[in-house]
Amino acid sequence: MPAPCSRPWPGAASPCAAWPRPAPRSKTSSCNSPAAHSATEEDSDMQALLALVRAEIKLHFSNRRAVLMSIVAPILIAAFFDSLFGGSSKPAGIAVGVVDLDHSPLSQRVVAALQAEATLKTTVTDAADALAQVRAGKLRAVAILPRGLGRQAPGAMFGGADKPEIALHYDPSQASALAIVRGLLAQTLMQEVSRATFGANSPVLADLKQQVEQARDLDPERRAALARMFDGIAAVQQREAAQPQAQAASAPRAGGLSLPYTTREIEAVQSGANAAPVAYNSYAHSFAGMGVQFILMAGIDMALGLLLMRRLGLWKRLRAAPLSRAQLLGSRIVASALISLIVFAVLYAVAIAGFGVRVLGSPAGLVLVLVCFALLTASFGLLVAALGRTPEATRGLAILATLLMVMLGGAWVPAFIFPDWLQTLSFAVPTRWAVDALDAMTWRGQGFTAALLPSAVMLGFSAVFAGVAVWRFRWEE
Numbered sequence: 001m002p003a004p005c006s007r008p009w010p011g012a013a014s015p016c017a018a019w020p021r022p023a024p025r026s027k028t029s030s031c032n033s034p035a036a037h038s039a040t041e042e043d044s045d046m047q048a049l050l051a052l053v054r055a056e057i058k059l060h061f062s063n064r065r066a067v068l069m070s071i072v073a074p075i076l077i078a079a080f081f082d083s084l085f086g087g088s089s090k091p092a093g094i095a096v097g098v099v100d101l102d103h104s105p106l107s108q109r110v111v112a113a114l115q116a117e118a119t120l121k122t123t124v125t126d127a128a129d130a131l132a133q134v135r136a137g138k139l140r141a142v143a144i145l146p147r148g149l150g151r152q153a154p155g156a157m158f159g160g161a162d163k164p165e166i167a168l169h170y171d172p173s174q175a176s177a178l179a180i181v182r183g184l185l186a187q188t189l190m191q192e193v194s195r196a197t198f199g200a201n202s203p204v205l206a207d208l209k210q211q212v213e214q215a216r217d218l219d220p221e222r223r224a225a226l227a228r229m230f231d232g233i234a235a236v237q238q239r240e241a242a243q244p245q246a247q248a249a250s251a252p253r254a255g256g257l258s259l260p261y262t263t264r265e266i267e268a269v270q271s272g273a274n275a276a277p278v279a280y281n282s283y284a285h286s287f288a289g290m291g292v293q294f295i296l297m298a299g300i301d302m303a304l305g306l307l308l309m310r311r312l313g314l315w316k317r318l319r320a321a322p323l324s325r326a327q328l329l330g331s332r333i334v335a336s337a338l339i340s341l342i343v344f345a346v347l348y349a350v351a352i353a354g355f356g357v358r359v360l361g362s363p364a365g366l367v368l369v370l371v372c373f374a375l376l377t378a379s380f381g382l383l384v385a386a387l388g389r390t391p392e393a394t395r396g397l398a399i400l401a402t403l404l405m406v407m408l409g410g411a412w413v414p415a416f417i418f419p420d421w422l423q424t425l426s427f428a429v430p431t432r433w434a435v436d437a438l439d440a441m442t443w444r445g446q447g448f449t450a451a452l453l454p455s456a457v458m459l460g461f462s463a464v465f466a467g468v469a470v471w472r473f474r475w476e477e
Contacts, residue, residue: 073400080407093121093420094177097130097142104150106196111145113188120184134169134268135444137436140177140416141170142268143185153193153260155211163262172267172280173443174416186259193260269360269443281443283355288438289411291347292373292431295340296406299381300398302336306385307394310474329382329470336378337371344370359442365451366441372458373434379465386469405431430461 061067098114100107115122123130123139130142144167156163166185170178212218212226269280309315318328348366351357359366384401388394406412408422409431415423426432437454440446 070396073396073403076400076404077407094119094141094180095121095123095139096181097123097125097133097139099125099127099130099142099144101127101147102145102149106150106153106192107145109192109195110149110188113192114143114184117184117188119180131169131268134171136446136450137171137173137416137439137444139171140174141168141181143168143181149261150196153189154196156260157193163260165262165264168263168265169268170265172269173282173285173414173439178265182263182265185263189261190259269445281356281358283351284357284443285414285435285439287347287351287355287357288435288442289406289409291344292409292411292434292438293402293406295343295373295377296380296402296431297399298340298343299336299377300384300395300402302332302339302378302381303384303388303398304391304395306332306382307388307391311391325473326470329466329473333375333378333382333466336381337374340374340377341370344374357442360445361441362446362448362451363441365446365448366438368448368451368455369434369437369441369458372455372462375462376430376434376458376465379462379469382469382473383465386471386473405429408432410435430458433457 096114098111100111111122111124114120115124123133125133127142127144130139130144133139134142146164146166149164149166152162152164168178168182168185170181212223212230215223267280315328319325348357352359384394384398388398408426408429409415410418410426411431415426415432415435418426433454437451440450440454444450
């Protein structure tokens with residue numbers, strides 16, 4: 001065991017060197033009056049206080065790693081959240097799907113307008129594939145344009161025809177994007193229906209005018225008002241036909257008396273057993289994210305325990321036994337993995353019993369993901385112990401590394417709100433794969449195959465961490 005006042009690492013100041021040495025007491029006093037004696041004691045107390053303060057400050061700044069962590073950590077966390085909510089980065093486009101069952105000129109123009117919208121990243125696909133992508137979290141919503149949209153929508157603007165129904169399937173964990181998709185869909189449809197209805201030589205407008213003239217139950221005043229409106233539209237069309245450049249420069253504007261369609265919004269969550277829709281439970285993602293974070297923190301505690309054992313010389317004694325390095329370190333990995341697995345199992349038991357979380361996906365896939373993450377936690381803790389020098393210096397850096405992985409992994413805030421560049425970067429950390437896999441096996445209702453790739457990635461990280469740890473582990477401090 002090192003001496004109490006030994007330096008914590010080469011080049012660092014000794015803790016005892018920072019503490020003030022008591023000044024030698026004077027054997028004679030220049031003044032024996034009570035007032036002078038009291039003033040002397042006050043000066044001595046103040047000097048002692050200032051000396052202690054200086055010693056504490058020197059001792060704190062002598063630990064360069066702790067000082068670095070106290071400065072770097074808040075800077076990184078502040079920059080992370082500013083990139084999400086501060087507006088300094090361009091937000092990621094909303095990934096949506098469009099299914100065109102009508103294939104009319106109107107529906108095709110609507111699809112083209114949605115694809116040109118900068119706020120959206122629109123994918124045109126079929127209904128089955130679109131719903132599967134929404135349930136897997138790859139798309140945030142999908143709009144299904146029904147058959148008859150091009151025929152019914154123009155007449156529905158005036159309330160005289162049945163309105164077509166557009167189905168909106170959305171990811172319930174990303175419901176904040178639903179209002180944006182709903183608004184852009186309404187804007188696009190109103191523009192395109194108005195263009196189809198009031199455009200030059202539009203047969204829809206002529207048909208509407210004929211319906212108004214032949215309607216027997218229509219109030220005469222309203223019939224006259226609508227007739228004047230149609231005449232005014234015809235006059236505008238004639239002027240625009242005479243000036244094609246002005247017509248091309250003018251943007252189409254929404255018009256009409258009501259939305260030419262209705263929507264039916266459906267949460268894209270289903271049970272893996274019977275495909276019956278179920279309600280989304282946000283606790284499922286919360287337990288996944290917080291479980292990943294605090295179990296990784298437990299892995300840091302395991303690493304600090306290894307460093308304390310090395311400081312006490314226990315590893316040297318264990319190496320005297322006929323055991324290899326791989327056996328000694330492997331036992332720590334297995335024990336830590338089992339502890340992590342038990343803790344995560346208890347967390348999910350509480351989530352299921354007390355918060356209504358359900359495993360809608362593959363139970364075997366969930367077990368596989370938990371086992372792989374437990375191995376990842378154990379190997380990460382061993383890597384921290386192998387690279388660390390002392391428990392005091394290692395704790396701060398390990399916590400900083402864990403917080404970075406947790407932030408990038410989507411455990412604090414969902415990864416879909418990250419900017420595009422950060423979403424791509426987040427796949428370089430194992431926590432992103434762990435959180436996504438736990439979501440897939442619980443509320444997303446994905447099958448066993450959805451757990452294979454994340455599990456393989458976590459096992460790959462575990463192998464790298466364990467290999468580096470065995471190679472770099474120091475048996476003596």
